[in-house]
Amino acid sequence: MRNVILVHGGFGDGSGWAGVHERLVGAGYRVTVAQNANRSLAEDVSAVRRLIALRDGPVTLVGHSYGGVVIAEAGRDPKVSALVHVAAFAPDRGESVDSLIADPPPGASVPPPQPTRDGCVLLDRDLCHAAFAGDLPAARARFMADSQVPWGSGALTGAVGEPAWRTRPSWYLVAADDRMIPPPAQRPMAARAGATVVEAPGSHAIHVSRPEVVVDVIERATGAG
Numbered sequence: 437m438r439n440v441i442l443v444h445g446g447f448g449d450g451s452g453w454a455g456v457h458e459r460l461v462g463a464g465y466r467v468t469v470a471q472n473a474n475r476s477l478a479e480d481v482s483a484v485r486r487l488i489a490l491r492d493g494p495v496t497l498v499g500h501s502y503g504g505v506v507i508a509e510a511g512r513d514p515k516v517s518a519l520v521h522v523a524a525f526a527p528d529r530g531e532s533v534d535s536l537i538a539d540p541p542p543g544a545s546v547p548p549p550q551p552t553r554d555g556c557v558l559l560d561r562d563l564c565h566a567a568f569a570g571d572l573p574a575a576r577a578r579f580m581a582d583s584q585v586p587w588g589s590g591a592l593t594g595a596v597g598e599p600a601w602r603t604r605p606s607w608y609l610v611a612a613d614d615r616m617i618p619p620p621a622q623r624p625m626a627a628r629a630g631a632t633v634v635e636a637p638g639s640h641a642i643h644v645s646r647p648e649v650v651v652d653v654i655e656r657a658t659g660a661g
Contacts, residue, residue, distance in 0.1 A: 438658055439491040443470045443484055443510075445501025445524070446533070446587040447559055447568070448580065452500070455647030460654065466491070470506075474587050477505060477532070477594020484510040491515065496658045497600075498650075499524045500643050501617065502533055502591060511600025518657040519604050522643050522650055523611040526625040532595045540621065556586035567615050569641040580641070601629040607657040608633050609642065609650060616640035632656070 440460055442453040450469035460467045468487050472480040484506055488495055494517035499507035504524025511519050525536050550558050559567065564581035565574055572580075608626035610619055612635055619635075626633045634656075636642065636649045643650050 438465045439468070439493055439495040440465050440654060440658065441468045441470060441484065441487050441491075441495055441497050443480075443497065443499040443503035443506050444472065445499070445503045446474055446591065447584045448500075449583075449585050452580075452641070452644050456498075456643055456650050456654070459647055459651045463651070463655070465658070470503075472503075472506065474502070474585050474591050476588060476590030477509065477596075478590070480506045480591065481509040485513060488513045488515050494518075496520060496654065498522060498654055501525065501640065502587070505533060505591075505594065505596060508596045508599040508601065511604055512598070516600065516604055519601055519606045520654050520657045521606065521608045521626070521629075521631065522653075523609065523614050523617055523622065523638075523640050525617065526601060526606070526608065526629045526631070527596045527599060528628065529598055530595050533592045535595070536621075536625075540618070552586055554586075555589045557592070558584050558586055568639065569644065570613065570615065570639040571637075571645045572639070572641060576644075577641075580644075599629070601631065605657070606631040607653055609653045610635040611638040611640060611642040613637055614640045614642075 496518045497507040498520040500522040561581040565577035569577040608631035
């Protein structure tokens with residue numbers, strides 16, 4: 437059985453993978469969707485490691501956005517055979533989301549976070565459609581804005597150790613219309629990781645808007661891993 441674990445990013449939850457999950461299951465994969473709390477990197481890595489432990493055989497880890505940081509840590513598990521980054525951060529040793537977004541490329545769009553009273557951040561609901569999900573219908577983007585999971589400071593500042601991409605084959609799907617992690621930031625991370633790169637039109641929510649593209653990359657990575 438071919439195992440795939442899908443790891444969501446900040447602000448969202450596992451439901452964003454529904455279209456990808458349906459297609460992978462239909463193609464014969466055993467798919468598990470992580471439900472991370474987005475409070476701290478250590479907590480989210482532990483949650484994914486528990487899922488890996490439940491699977492028999494090799495596992496392909498797929499991370500969207502902040503999920504790329506999670507799989508950089510969790511992916512060192514011996515069962516992990518391949519990594520797939522979907523419009524994701526691909527940090528090197530000692531890097532975190534905070535450090536990766538500290539110096540955006542010239543002319544890059546800036547995400548519209550709003551701090552909460554307890555130190556978490558949310559996306560500005562009025563700007564979520566344009567910034568996060570520009571290729572989705574307005575009603576779907578509004579639902580995503582209204583169902584956000586607050587992103588905790590421990591997740592934003594959590595730094596990785598030795599990244600899994602140093603010892604695992606890595607794939608990277610660049611979302612060409614991403615306004616959260618702009619393509620000029622995605623491409624250097626993918627190159628540094630030695631990833632096989634696929635680029636396609638799509639917003640930061642490309643896993644929701646174009647699940648078939650994401651599945652194609654996962655199937656390639658699973659076959660190679």
